[in-house]
Amino acid sequence: MSEQNSEFKSTKEIMKLNEGEKAKVRGWVYRKRDLADNIFIVIRDSDGILQTVLPRKNSSEKIVSLAEKVNIESSIIVEGIIKDDERAPGGKELQIENLSVIGFSDDFPIKGGESIDYLLDIRHLWLRSRKLTAIMKIRQSILEGMREYFKRNNWWEVNPPILTQSAVEGGATLFEVNFFGKKAYLSQSAQFYLEVMIFSLERVWAITPSFRAEKSRTRRHLYEYYHLEGEAAWMDMKDMMKHVEGLVKSAIKKVLDERLEELEIVKRNVGILENSLKTSFPEITYDEAIEKLKRKGINLKWGDDIGADEEKVLTEYYDTPFFLTMFPKHLKSFYMKIDDSRPELVYGFDLEAPEGYGEVVGGSQREDSYEKLYKRIIEEGLNPNDYQWYLDLRKYGSVPHSGYGLGVDRLVTWIAGLDHIRDSIPFPRFRERIYP
Numbered sequence: 517m518s519e520q521n522s523e524f525k526s527t528k529e530i531m532k533l534n535e536g537e538k539a540k541v542r543g544w545v546y547r548k549r550d551l552a553d554n555i556f557i558v559i560r561d562s563d564g565i566l567q568t569v570l571p572r573k574n575s576s577e578k579i580v581s582l583a584e585k586v587n588i589e590s591s592i593i594v595e596g597i598i599k600d601d602e603r604a605p606g607g608k609e610l611q612i613e614n615l616s617v618i619g620f621s622d623d624f625p626i627k628g629g630e631s632i633d634y635l636l637d638i639r640h641l642w643l644r645s646r647k648l649t650a651i652m653k654i655r656q657s658i659l660e661g662m663r664e665y666f667k668r669n670n671w672w673e674v675n676p677p678i679l680t681q682s683a684v685e686g687g688a689t690l691f692e693v694n695f696f697g698k699k700a701y702l703s704q705s706a707q708f709y710l711e712v713m714i715f716s717l718e719r720v721w722a723i724t725p726s727f728r729a730e731k732s733r734t735r736r737h738l739y740e741y742y743h744l745e746g747e748a749a750w751m752d753m754k755d756m757m758k759h760v761e762g763l764v765k766s767a768i769k770k771v772l773d774e775r776l777e778e779l780e781i782v783k784r785n786v787g788i789l790e791n792s793l794k795t796s797f798p799e800i801t802y803d804e805a806i807e808k809l810k811r812k813g814i815n816l817k818w819g820d821d822i823g824a825d826e827e828k829v830l831t832e833y834y835d836t837p838f839f840l841t842m843f844p845k846h847l848k849s850f851y852m853k854i855d856d857s858r859p860e861l862v863y864g865f866d867l868e869a870p871e872g873y874g875e876v877v878g879g880s881q882r883e884d885s886y887e888k889l890y891k892r893i894i895e896e897g898l899n900p901n902d903y904q905w906y907l908d909l910r911k912y913g914s915v916p917h918s919g920y921g922l923g924v925d926r927l928v929t930w931i932a933g934l935d936h937i938r939d940s941i942p943f944p945r946f947r948e949r950i951y952p
Contacts, residue, residue: 524540526541527561528564535599536597538597539610541559541568542592544592544644545558545560545588546559556569557612559592562649568596568610568612569612583615587620589624591617591619626642650779651940654931661769666746671746672719672721674713678726678727679702705726708906709722719748723744736873741926743923744922744924745920746763747917748919751918760877760879760922761796764876764877768793779933784931788836798834799838801842803842805826806822831871831874834870835870838870839866842855853884864879873930877920877923879921881918882917
């Protein structure tokens with residue numbers, strides 16, 4: 517049974533009605549023009565916008581008075597008759613016969629031209645904008661597209677904790693928490709917990725908040741972000757890269773199938789998204805990337821980290837997402853599997869989004885040997901006792917396995933073509949302030 521009250525039509529449903537039909541709609545005042553003969557009120561709801569018009573001459577004084585009093589963002593209910601008018605948004609408008617005001621609005625503080633900092637300060641109101649509404653719908657379709665891919669391929673969703681005693685990544689970027697007198701951390705990754713689950717469910721995934729205390733503020737960094745992670749038994753790095761490509765393509769296809777209107781609102785050129793569905797994502801090794809960067813005049817030697825600026829340069833070579841693989845061991849985490857033929861390398865991969873967006877997925881084949889993993893922990897100066905339970909996974913029926921972490925907010929930022937990651941999520945978290 518539908519949850520929609522059949523007494524009301526959404527703005528999108530009204531656009532499908534014929535001229536002369538009656539309809540009742542509820543929402544918020546998006547725009548208003550008060551003219552000599554007519555009062556035009558554009559109503560906004562979760563589906564879109566609808567122009568309504570109140571002719572002064574044929575309307576009661578009470579309704580005219582109410583229409584004159586409503587401001588931007590007042591909540592109202594309107595009943596009327598559908599009229600075709602090519603000048604109206606969507607080619608239809610509702611001629612008002614009855615108007616009810618549910619909640620009057622004070623002078624709305626967003627009028628256009630405000631600074632980013634100001635809009636962040638009143639994020640709770642800025643989220644009503646058509647742009648952010650469209651982005652949240654795009655985000656929903658991205659998540660839905662990935663969920664459908666997991667289901668088609670028999671992956672299991674699990675729910676790992678976000679409080680942890682062990683660091684998956686570097687300790688310098690951890691948020692420490694006092695957990696009843698004991699030291700704990702906000703999770704940077706669910707990876708270790710997911711690895712536990714592959715020995716029963718084989719292919720598992722989760723989406724959780726993750727936290728990084730990095731002191732950087734760029735267009736692609738948040739301190740609390742949504743992390744989609746997957747781990748699978750019996751998969752090597754190439755297998756996992758194939759899975760990640762399918763996952764991202766499923767998200768892109770879902771958006772193209774469902775959100776063309778929203779992509780238009782955010783002014784996204786969909787050509788590069790469509791092209792990404794037509795071809796396999798290219799792969800380049802770290803060695804090849806260093807050579808490509810040198811050809812672009814970037815003075816980077818073998819063993820240097822490829823950071824955000826260098827990733828941006830590499831994206832100039834491609835018009836689809838591409839994989840960057842086989843990194844120097846010292847640049848990556850202790851749990852990545854070493855290439856026996858070149859022990860200075862590990863089986864790691866990043867998926868880079870084109871157009872300068874850079875890394876959206878990081879993954880690797882995990883080390884499945886107890887002895888090799890123990891040695892790497894020692895080499896990194898870590899305490900093996902802190903990772904004993906993780907080492908146990910290699911003692912009792914170890915198998916080849918791989919995994920990855922996908923930054924949901926970064927993926928949304930690229931697919932929607934946004935200038936900054938802050939608009940990919942309802943309430944972005946920065947070092948200086950929490951909004952709201």
